Amino acid sequence: LITTTTRCPPLPPPEQTALIPEADNNNNSSEHVGRDPAERSTPRPLSPTKLLPFLSGTLSRRPIDADLDALRRRLHHAPRPLKKRSSITEPEGPAGPNIQKLLYQKTTLSHKPGGEGSAAKVDLMVSETSEEPQSPPPLPPRSPFGPVSPPHTKAEDERSILRRVGSDRLTHGMRVKFNPLALLLDSSLEGEYDLVQRVDDPSMPNDEGITALHNAVCAGHTEIVKFLVQFGVNVNAADSDGWTPLHCAASCNNVQVCKFLVESGAAVFATTYSDMQTAAEKCEEMEEDYIQCSQFLYGVQEKMGVMNHGVVYALWDYEPQRDDELGFRVGDCMTVLRREDGAETEWWWARCGDHEGYIPRNLLGVS
Incomplete structure (x- = not known):
């Protein structure tokens, strides 16, 4: 019985050992007996960032991947819905390339058959577009009729109350009062x-x-x-x-x-x-x-009529209308002898000099 031994590849760094299954040191040559040569030639991951190999052959495809490819082919010619803003299928506009579309092609379409070439093409497009400066948005269209003069709203001979710049001040003597x-x-x-x-x-x-x-x-x-x-x-x-x-x-x-x-x-x-x-x-x-x-x-x-010994002062002139009334002038000093009585309530009996009579109280003041 002839046995063969194979050399194991070097282990990754310690921080990545938890992500890759450890090689069994007790494996002997009997594990490789009876395997298919294509299966034994499966490459190991050579970089910590690529933990799983990518095989473009039919052996690496699972049935679910084949179903997805068939579904993509059927939907390829199907009518697309209306595009929205910032869609990944939106073409390049005045503001530059659609970055979301390029990232979608780089990450998703690169795993399809022939994806390596498309990924390289996307990388090239990103590098080219990143170096070129963004062009400004297009200018609005000009009027085909040329410059339009403003409408003439005021007659030339119409006089304005506003003084023009540089004109002499008018000496008409008008002032605001x-x-x-x-x-x-x-x-x-x-x-x-x-x-x-x-x-x-x-x-x-x-x-x-x-x-x-x-x-x-x-x-x-x-x-x-x-x-x-x-x-x-x-x-x-x-x-x-x-x-x-x-x-x-x-x-x-x-x-x-x-x-x-x-x-x-x-x-x-x-x-x-x-x-x-x-x-x-x-x-x-x-x-x-x-x-x-x-x-x-x-x-x-x-x-009033009691304090200051009953002294009041006339605030208006009054001409007597009856014989029992007392007339006076503005500022005359009078002495109230009797305020309200049974006959009169708004007329007081007063004396002014040598004369006495009724005086109206609504024409009197204390000073």
Whole structure:
């Protein structure tokens, strides 16, 4: 009996030994007896990166590979679906070659018959395309009619209010002027103290009787209110509905402004035209400082004609209509002798000099 021995190839590095089956040292020559010569000539893997050999012969094909090849041949001429973006079958476009398609050919198609040549061809294509610079995208088509001039929209002889570049300034003397009344009302409402001081007559009313003092009181600008009163603005100026600056301050529950206006000669019993309410009745019950503001105004109404020994001052001129009435001028000092009685509630009996009579309380002030 003759036995033959074969030399085993060298083992791979230690980190790859777990991936390749170890050679059995106890194998003897009896394992190779009875094998086919083609089967004994199967090459071993020569590189750690190629653990399994690739055989292009029919012996390395399994039945499942043959079925897949037959299926590929049948589907080769079948109609393809519509292509999508970034598809592996998309041809080369302006942005360069389809890298996904090249990788697909290199990795998948190289294992088919004749794949080595196609893989080399793909490698060559990748190397060639990588060296060439990418071309810019194509330019949009030009208009076949040439340059189009803009439409002529304005006549040449039409005069414009805008001054052209390089032209001389026209000396027609036109200047922009603001209405002093509108400037006064807006500045008092916005709190522009400097603009209010520049107006010649701060007591000017508009068509509805609203003055700068009304706006300053409603906006709560105390400095402007003090300036207007000290300038001589009428503190009892009423608008078209009879609202005085004291009514405005009471509707805002502004106690400090109410005190300042009363001390400056505001009429406490002045009423509006529509609802005949005094400033004390205009206090907002649902707003802050309602109690303080209403108590102050109602307290002034109760003490007027009693405090300061009953001394009051006339805020308007009044001509007597009956024999028992007393006439007076603005600023006259009168002494109230009797307030409300059974006959009259809104008229008080007072003395001015040597004369006595009834005077209307809504025309009086404490100072």
